[in-house]
Amino acid sequence: MSSGEYERYVAMAATAAGAAMVLNGLMNELLPYELRDALTISASDVVRRLRARLSSTHTVVVDEAEGLAPNQLFDAARAYLASLSGASSAAPRLRASRVNEAQGILVTMDHGEEAVDVHDGVRYTWRLVSRDPVGNAGGSFAGQGSGAGHTGRRGPHGGCHRSFELSFHKKHKEQALASYLPFVVDAAKAIRDRHRDLKMHMIEYDAWTPVDLRHPSTFDTLAMDGDLKRSVMDDLERFVRRKDYYRRTGRAWKRGYLLYGPPGTGKSSLVAAMANYLKFDIYDLELTEVKSNSDLRRLLVGMSNRSILVVEDIDCSIDLPQRGDQGGEKRGKHSFTGGEDNEDKVTLSGLLNFVDGLWSTSGEERIIVFTTNYKERLDPALLRPGRMDMHIHMGYCSPESFKILARNYHSVDDDHTMYPEIEKLMEEVPITPAEVAEVLMRNDGANAALSDLVVFLKTKRGEVGANKGMKHREGNKVDKYEQTMVLYGCP
Structure with a gap:
C-alpha cells in the first residue's frame, strides 16, 4: 500500500x-x-x-434459582464439579469452605473460572458467572477480583444472580441434554449420599427432631459371625438396587428385620452399622411417646425415604399382649390390641398397617427394624413373612467375635498365645460382646487386657457354678454360638 x-x-x-x-x-x-x-x-x-x-459452540445456562425455588440442577452441577480432580487443579482461582467439622474442606472453582469435563467422548466446559442487575445492568462481572466491588460474593439474597454456563459443540446438543445432564444429576446424588451427615430422628413434642448420628459402628468393627455379617450386607445391597423389581411386582419398597437375642449382643450396633453402610437416616420410634394411631401415622408418613425405622425392645416398651391370651387384654395408657383401630390409643393393627398395610406405600426405600430380647413374647402377627422379612439371632460372644473385638481395641493378632485359654473359658461361660468390650477397655496394653479378661471369665465361671439355676446352662451354650439368620422373604 x-x-x-x-x-x-x-x-x-x-x-x-x-x-x-x-x-x-x-x-x-x-x-x-x-x-x-x-x-x-x-x-x-x-x-x-x-x-x-x-459460532459452532452451543451454551446451556443453568440459573441458581427458578423464581423463588432453588434450581436442583444448579446444586447438582456444583456438587459434581467439586468432585472433579481436574476442575480444582486447573483453575487459577479457587473457593474453599467448610460448614461442618465432620467433613473435609470443600474446594470449588471461583466465579468466572472454567472447568473442563469429558463424557462419552464429548468435551464440556463449565463456567460459573454472576450478574448484578443493579450495579452492572445485566452485565457479567464474574472473576473481577476479590475487592469490595465483587458483589457476586453476596449470594442470591444480595441481588446477585449466579448461574453455570455449560458450553459444547452444537452438534452434541441432543447428547448433552439427554445424556450428560442426567448423568451429572445422578453423580451429584451419589456424591451427596456418600458425604452427607447422617441424622437420628427422635420424637419430641409429638414431632421428629433430628440430631447428628455419629455412631462409629461399621460392619468391619461389628463383633458378629462372619458368614452372618456377609449375608446381612448382601441382603441390604440387593434391597437398595431392586427398585424396579418392587415396582414390577406391586410391592412396597421396604424391608423388615427382627433382631433378637440376649442384652449386650450387638443389636443396636448392628442397626448403626446398617445406617452407616447404606447412608440411611435413623428414626427412633419410642412407642411410649405416641398417643394414638393418628399420631403414629403422622409420624411415620413424615419420615424421609432412604431411612431406617427402629423400634427397640418392642416387647417391653409398651404393653404387648399375645392376641390369644386368656382373660382379656391389658388396657394401659399405651397398649396394643388386635382389633380395629381406636384413635384414643396405639394399637397393634395401627402399627401393622404401616409395616405392610396401605400406609406402607407412603414412602420408598425404607427399612424397618424391631429389636427384642425375648422373641417368644411377641405377637405372631408381627413376625409373619412380609412384615419381618429376616429374623436375625444375635447370640453370645464366639471366638470369632472375640478376635474382632481384640483387633478393634488392641490390634491383637489372631494367633496370640492367650487365645486358647480364653476360647476354652468362653466354651464354659456365656459372655456377651458388650461384656468383653468393657473388660478390654480397662487397660491400654494388650497383654494386661487379655489377662484381665481371663480373670473375669474365671470369676464368672465360679458364679455360674454356684448358681442354682445351672439347669439353664445348656440352653445358654446354644445361644452363645448360634448367631443365625432366618430369611422369610425375597428382598
Missing part, C-alpha cells in the same frame, strides 16, 4: 468516526432516553444472535 492510499484510508476512518460522534450527539439530543435504550438493546441483541448463528 502506497503512502497516499494509507492517508486516504485514515481520512475515511476519521470521517466515519466523526460522523458516528455527530450521530450519537443528535440521538442524545433529539431522541427520548427510552427510545435510545431500546435501540441500544436491539442492536446488542442483533449482534448476540448473529454471533450465536456463526
Whole structure:
C-alpha cells in the first residue's frame, strides 16, 4: 500500500468516526432516553444472535434459582464439579469452605473460572458467572477480583444472580441434554449420599427432631459371625438396587428385620452399622411417646425415604399382649390390641398397617427394624413373612467375635498365645460382646487386657457354678454360638 492510499484510508476512518460522534450527539439530543435504550438493546441483541448463528459452540445456562425455588440442577452441577480432580487443579482461582467439622474442606472453582469435563467422548466446559442487575445492568462481572466491588460474593439474597454456563459443540446438543445432564444429576446424588451427615430422628413434642448420628459402628468393627455379617450386607445391597423389581411386582419398597437375642449382643450396633453402610437416616420410634394411631401415622408418613425405622425392645416398651391370651387384654395408657383401630390409643393393627398395610406405600426405600430380647413374647402377627422379612439371632460372644473385638481395641493378632485359654473359658461361660468390650477397655496394653479378661471369665465361671439355676446352662451354650439368620422373604 502506497503512502497516499494509507492517508486516504485514515481520512475515511476519521470521517466515519466523526460522523458516528455527530450521530450519537443528535440521538442524545433529539431522541427520548427510552427510545435510545431500546435501540441500544436491539442492536446488542442483533449482534448476540448473529454471533450465536456463526459460532459452532452451543451454551446451556443453568440459573441458581427458578423464581423463588432453588434450581436442583444448579446444586447438582456444583456438587459434581467439586468432585472433579481436574476442575480444582486447573483453575487459577479457587473457593474453599467448610460448614461442618465432620467433613473435609470443600474446594470449588471461583466465579468466572472454567472447568473442563469429558463424557462419552464429548468435551464440556463449565463456567460459573454472576450478574448484578443493579450495579452492572445485566452485565457479567464474574472473576473481577476479590475487592469490595465483587458483589457476586453476596449470594442470591444480595441481588446477585449466579448461574453455570455449560458450553459444547452444537452438534452434541441432543447428547448433552439427554445424556450428560442426567448423568451429572445422578453423580451429584451419589456424591451427596456418600458425604452427607447422617441424622437420628427422635420424637419430641409429638414431632421428629433430628440430631447428628455419629455412631462409629461399621460392619468391619461389628463383633458378629462372619458368614452372618456377609449375608446381612448382601441382603441390604440387593434391597437398595431392586427398585424396579418392587415396582414390577406391586410391592412396597421396604424391608423388615427382627433382631433378637440376649442384652449386650450387638443389636443396636448392628442397626448403626446398617445406617452407616447404606447412608440411611435413623428414626427412633419410642412407642411410649405416641398417643394414638393418628399420631403414629403422622409420624411415620413424615419420615424421609432412604431411612431406617427402629423400634427397640418392642416387647417391653409398651404393653404387648399375645392376641390369644386368656382373660382379656391389658388396657394401659399405651397398649396394643388386635382389633380395629381406636384413635384414643396405639394399637397393634395401627402399627401393622404401616409395616405392610396401605400406609406402607407412603414412602420408598425404607427399612424397618424391631429389636427384642425375648422373641417368644411377641405377637405372631408381627413376625409373619412380609412384615419381618429376616429374623436375625444375635447370640453370645464366639471366638470369632472375640478376635474382632481384640483387633478393634488392641490390634491383637489372631494367633496370640492367650487365645486358647480364653476360647476354652468362653466354651464354659456365656459372655456377651458388650461384656468383653468393657473388660478390654480397662487397660491400654494388650497383654494386661487379655489377662484381665481371663480373670473375669474365671470369676464368672465360679458364679455360674454356684448358681442354682445351672439347669439353664445348656440352653445358654446354644445361644452363645448360634448367631443365625432366618430369611422369610425375597428382598
